[in-house]
Amino acid sequence: MTILSALLVIGSLGAVGSSWGLSRGGRAAQVAAAGGVVALILVAILALALDGSPGQSVGRPAFDGLLAPNGYLRLVVALWAIDSLLIAAVAVVSDGREGLRGVLPATLTAIVGGTLAFAAKDLTLAAAAAGITGLAAMVVLAAATGAGVIAAGARELRVSLLGPALLIAVAAAAPVAAAMVLRGVAAGADEIGVADEAGGALGLLALTSAVAIAMRYGVIPFHVRVPRLADAVPRLSLPLLLAWIPLPFAVVGLTIIDRVITPLALPLDGERLIVVAVVLVSLMATALGAFFQDDLRHAVGYLVIADGSLALLGIAAFDSEAWGPARTWLVIVAVSKTALLTWAAVAEARFQTRSIPDLRGWIRASPVLTAGLLVITVATFGIPGWKALTARADLASFAADTPWSWLLILAGLATLPTYIRLLVIGAGSATSAVSRAAPERIARGWRPDVLPVEHELASASTARSASTAQDETAPKADDGSVRGADGRESGDESGDQAPAPGGEPTEITKPAASARRRLPDRAAATSRGAAERARRLAAAIRRDSALLTSSAVLALAILAALTSAGALGISSAAAEPTVIVSSQSSD
Amino acid sequence: MTVILVLLATIVAAAGVVTVSAREPRLAALGALVVMAGSAYVADPLPDLLAIAARLTGALLAGYVIWVSLRGAKTPTTGWRIGWAGSAAIAVAAFTIGWLAATALGNDLATVAGEGPSAAGVATALAAGSLVPRAGIGAAAALVALGAAPVLIARDVLRLGIGLLLILSAADLLRHALGSEPDSVVELGMAVVVAISGAAVAGLVSGSLRKHGDLVIRPGMGRGFAIRHRSADEAHPRRVQEDVAGPIEPDAARHVPEYASPQISPDPVE
Numbered sequence: 078m079t080i081l082s083a084l085l086v087i088g089s090l091g092a093v094g095s096s097w098g099l100s101r102g103g104r105a106a107q108v109a110a111a112g113g114v115v116a117l118i119l120v121a122i123l124a125l126a127l128d129g130s131p132g133q134s135v136g137r138p139a140f141d142g143l144l145a146p147n148g149y150l151r152l153v154v155a156l157w158a159i160d161s162l163l164i165a166a167v168a169v170v171s172d173g174r175e176g177l178r179g180v181l182p183a184t185l186t187a188i189v190g191g192t193l194a195f196a197a198k199d200l201t202l203a204a205a206a207a208g209i210t211g212l213a214a215m216v217v218l219a220a221a222t223g224a225g226v227i228a229a230g231a232r233e234l235r236v237s238l239l240g241p242a243l244l245i246a247v248a249a250a251a252p253v254a255a256a257m258v259l260r261g262v263a264a265g266a267d268e269i270g271v272a273d274e275a276g277g278a279l280g281l282l283a284l285t286s287a288v289a290i291a292m293r294y295g296v297i298p299f300h301v302r303v304p305r306l307a308d309a310v311p312r313l314s315l316p317l318l319l320a321w322i323p324l325p326f327a328v329v330g331l332t333i334i335d336r337v338i339t340p341l342a343l344p345l346d347g348e349r350l351i352v353v354a355v356v357l358v359s360l361m362a363t364a365l366g367a368f369f370q371d372d373l374r375h376a377v378g379y380l381v382i383a384d385g386s387l388a389l390l391g392i393a394a395f396d397s398e399a400w401g402p403a404r405t406w407l408v409i410v411a412v413s414k415t416a417l418l419t420w421a422a423v424a425e426a427r428f429q430t431r432s433i434p435d436l437r438g439w440i441r442a443s444p445v446l447t448a449g450l451l452v453i454t455v456a457t458f459g460i461p462g463w464k465a466l467t468a469r470a471d472l473a474s475f476a477a478d479t480p481w482s483w484l485l486i487l488a489g490l491a492t493l494p495t496y497i498r499l500l501v502i503g504a505g506s507a508t509s510a511v512s513r514a515a516p517e518r519i520a521r522g523w524r525p526d527v528l529p530v531e532h533e534l535a536s537a538s539t540a541r542s543a544s545t546a547q548d549e550t551a552p553k554a555d556d557g558s559v560r561g562a563d564g565r566e567s568g569d570e571s572g573d574q575a576p577a578p579g580g581e582p583t584e585i586t587k588p589a590a591s592a593r594r595r596l597p598d599r600a601a602a603t604s605r606g607a608a609e610r611a612r613r614l615a616a617a618i619r620r621d622s623a624l625l626t627s628s629a630v631l632a633l634a635i636l637a638a639l640t641s642a643g644a645l646g647i648s649s650a651a652a653e654p655t656v657i658v659s660s661q662s663s664d
Numbered sequence: 665m666t667v668i669l670v671l672l673a674t675i676v677a678a679a680g681v682v683t684v685s686a687r688e689p690r691l692a693a694l695g696a697l698v699v700m701a702g703s704a705y706v707a708d709p710l711p712d713l714l715a716i717a718a719r720l721t722g723a724l725l726a727g728y729v730i731w732v733s734l735r736g737a738k739t740p741t742t743g744w745r746i747g748w749a750g751s752a753a754i755a756v757a758a759f760t761i762g763w764l765a766a767t768a769l770g771n772d773l774a775t776v777a778g779e780g781p782s783a784a785g786v787a788t789a790l791a792a793g794s795l796v797p798r799a800g801i802g803a804a805a806a807l808v809a810l811g812a813a814p815v816l817i818a819r820d821v822l823r824l825g826i827g828l829l830l831i832l833s834a835a836d837l838l839r840h841a842l843g844s845e846p847d848s849v850v851e852l853g854m855a856v857v858v859a860i861s862g863a864a865v866a867g868l869v870s871g872s873l874r875k876h877g878d879l880v881i882r883p884g885m886g887r888g889f890a891i892r893h894r895s896a897d898e899a900h901p902r903r904v905q906e907d908v909a910g911p912i913e914p915d916a917a918r919h920v921p922e923y924a925s926p927q928i929s930p931d932p933v934e
Contacts, residue, residue: 143849201839201850205857215864219871227872231824231881234868235815238828238861242835249839256786257772271772 091116179220208241401652438507697727722855726862762805825865
């Protein structure tokens, strides 16, 4: 079995298993969640194991040579899996195991579909695989329970099935039209009319590809789907649905153009003008929409649309030189918008609001989250010399001539005020939503300020459970343990004082140490010790959840910045030629 | 064989008419099944046995899950408002246009096929004058014409899903008509896509029936849903949260700061 086959098998098994188990709850859900996360880790490791020099096919082909691993696949799938792992960690910390339901199986499904799309050597197969990737969104929607899920699902289904159908049709028709152009030109003046007609048909097919990609990214006029989807699904599924799922689809669309239409060097100025105009309108309108939008999810959704629409310039270029920058930009969009959407999800969860005005003052209690947003902003726009900025400039210059290319570059920067707005609002005085949120700090030695009555209840219940446990295990023990309100054992080392049920301080005795020594069954003691450690870990994670989720966002942002800077070898991987060598209809 | 395949293409187009105009949901699902299964075989030459079996399995799976998902559906649905006759007329017109376009394309391909760069494998059957790809393109045009309305102005999830499956089948027919020899692995991939697409449609249908009790697509969230201004209800964040995202689930509720409150025990009976 090749590495690629193993990756596909593990991803598929993880998707099926986690989908089945997480919907059942209980022990099955625990196992499924763990299995899904392990599958994600293995997928990341296997993707990285597809070792090879950039620009060349890496690893051995799979499935009778129909799938060929390549450097771009390796980079994208590894980044996708690592990002997904960080998102899964955020989901577990903030929402518990329930946070993985729908998201984890959909992620694995999409990664499998995306891998197939990147590795397929046949255009139809690649388009079909991109279609499967899109349908992963339905897995998320099937697990969602909010209002408007069916309407959002209907929109998502439309895009997920119509898009692949369009790409499959284009992949079938484009080689026929291209062959007619070539033969007509070769036949001379008698058949030049046929060549012209076929050239026009190719222009229409290029526009169809652009429409399919625009639908997937939600480019204007297909933007209504994105905010509706953002309203309906769990917040942590948005990075998958808006940032990653469109990536394989866009790559397949670009491949059709680059492989079939671009080599003919047809005069497709009209088509170029249409696509550039759509991109320009989309960039300006979504930037304005994001700036004036008060709903955080909608605002970041518009930011994704704006950056995604720039990818259409790769089609408008009709130039093989645009192949590399376009694929580079697609990866940068995916990783930077993943970090942004996760930032928005964490902010929403922490401050319990989606309203941007209600987030006023968020920076004060969230320095790590602030650092995350700053790094995300830099990763999105890049600085001179970074691949992000170079790709923006290259795409604009390939798609349009000088004055218009500058306009495209400036329009691409029009989303910057929205990031600045988020930071400026965060620097204001805190609203009540922000004030009551848990701050970011390591709270290991910190005791929460709680009312005495909570101590009383917690102590009473814990004392009851402790005495019950002692009755069962060590009836003669005289050292009952008292636990704090946060669930931790108190007084392990220091012999702290804690209020007793009656409100008077009582000496906290050493918890289980002496009782454990008297246990007849050492295995049971070990098991209880492990359970206790797990409980302590869970309590610590809950206590430090603010810091942990912010750290995950910062990690995603740093990964995005590294990608944006070109530190991961993205430009060489993106510039390598496509592995697609045939289509159903090409020679 | 050619006559049978041309007849099959006609049956596919007729099944498309049944699919979009039937008011009985399960009849519509049956029509979609015939379309999905039939469109896989309107090819010259035919795919090999493995591909035929895979495509049949994929179509049957897709049709079966849609059929099962319609168990609780109230009947009849609205269907296409132009009725049987209207949709049949549209299908006939589109089929004819597709056939004529395919004929013209085949003639052009045959005319310019002599000299020039080789493009062997491009629409060979069409260029050779076979009737099967012409019928295939005709059926594809009919399916696109029939499926466009439910897809673009969908009012219920079943019509939308079935319309999308018709368009996917049309793309498949076009691929066969303009291609050369069908590839077994590609056919297997298409079978998987058809099966998963059917499952996605079925999932949406069953979700709609479970949630709303019918198949109608409701906007669900109107203009009032989105946050467009600062909420004035800061004193009741929980209520604002519920307005935005629906009732707070127990899992989500634990993120709302909870303040200790004494347990109120019921008064003693005595």
